[in-house]
Amino acid sequence: MKKWIVAAVTLMMVAFLAACGSTEKTTESDTATAESEEMTVTHELGETTFNKNPEKVVVFDFGVLDSMDKLGIEAVAGVPQANIPAYLEKYEDAEKYENVGTLKEADFEAINAMKPDLIIISGRQADMYDEFSEIAPTIHMAVDTEDYMGSFKENMTTLGEIFGKEDQITEELAAIDTKIEEVKETVSGSAEKALIILANEGKVSAYGAASRFGLIHDVFGVKQADEGIEASTHGQSISYEYILETNPDMMFVVDRNAVVGNGTNAADSLENELVQKTNAYQNDKIIYLDPDFWYLSGGGLQSVTQMVADVQSAFEQN
Missing domain, CATH: 3.40.50.1980 (Nitrogenase molybdenum iron protein domain)
Known part of the structure; x- marks a missing residue:
């Protein structure tokens, strides 16, 4: 009788362990399936x-x-x-x-x-x-320059889906939206018109709405000093005489020289006698944007956050 009880208990234990093993294998299999989705x-x-x-x-x-x-x-x-x-x-x-x-x-x-x-x-x-x-x-x-924020958000949403970071992406984008609204409110109270320039080894190109740096106008609402600038990736080649004639109240400058490492400084060539006659120069409103964020890594969570901060800072200057 005792032998029968021991045998029964043994069989029950074997069945229990087998079931546990089966469950463990199923769990591992499910995990592997989820990871390889x-x-x-x-x-x-x-x-x-x-x-x-x-x-x-x-x-x-x-x-x-x-x-x-x-x-x-x-x-x-x-x-x-x-x-x-x-x-x-x-x-x-x-x-x-x-x-x-x-x-x-x-x-x-x-x-x-x-x-x-x-x-x-x-x-x-x-x-x-x-x-x-x-x-x-x-x-x-x-990033699509004609819909900068739309394409930026789409890219970030995709990135979140790829790596399971959806919640974090939602939080990051919401924080950026809040800061953008603050900038737009600040900008809306200003009549200043701006010109966006890329400086490259003594040459200058202008960027308007829907261009590479056009979010300054399209997203932040900064008024254009010249609404006729053609939209392009590489900008519209301009002269220093053009800058004086346009006479912007402020200038946003991206210094490409600073990231290609040729040792030249945009300010040395840009702030010449002609540019010194503009409202932007005389009112100390030539803003040199960090090319790491604006030229090299635009469209990132950190870079876009910095872009917003740069424009906000420019309009808060006395």
Whole structure:
């Protein structure tokens, strides 16, 4: 009788352990399925399907890199290490991050050897999309200057979905929206008209609404000193005589020289005798914008936040 009881108990224990093992296996299987869940992103260059939460990502867009850094995403495996913005300098560490070329010339051999799970590119690499796609799933995440905030938010929402950071993205975008509304309120009370300029080795280009830096007008509501500037990525070539004739009340200047490292200073050539006659110069309203945020990494959570702060600061100056 006792032997029968022992045998029964033993069988029950075996069945219980088997059930636990089955449950554990099912849980592990479910977890693996969740981690390998596929998603499809529709972008300017096509549709790309890949697994969520990729562990090895090559990032060619500094705005996306800026955002991944802000979100604490540690999946970055490779970046173009030339001209990385100073505030993202940790990604210059060659022991932790693969150097995958430059913004305009990718090192496809290095990228292929990495076997990345995902590649993220933007406008400067658009012509190489097919070559990237042969190596790994590739998505294009450039900002549309004609709808800067709309495309920026869409990119950030997509990034949140990829890495399971939806709630954090919602919070970050809400904070940026609040700051933008504050800037718009400040700007609306000013009659000052502005001219946006890119300075490059003594040459100057102007940017208006719907252009590369057009969010100053389109999003923040700053009035244009010249509403006839053509919308473009590279700007409209202008002369110093044009600047004097336009006579802006304020000038926003992006100094490309500062990021290409040629040793020249935009102020040395820009603030000449002609420009010194403008209202902007005489009222100390020539604002030099940080090119790391405005030229290299626009469209990121950190860079857009800084852009908002820069414009707010410009209108708060006495």
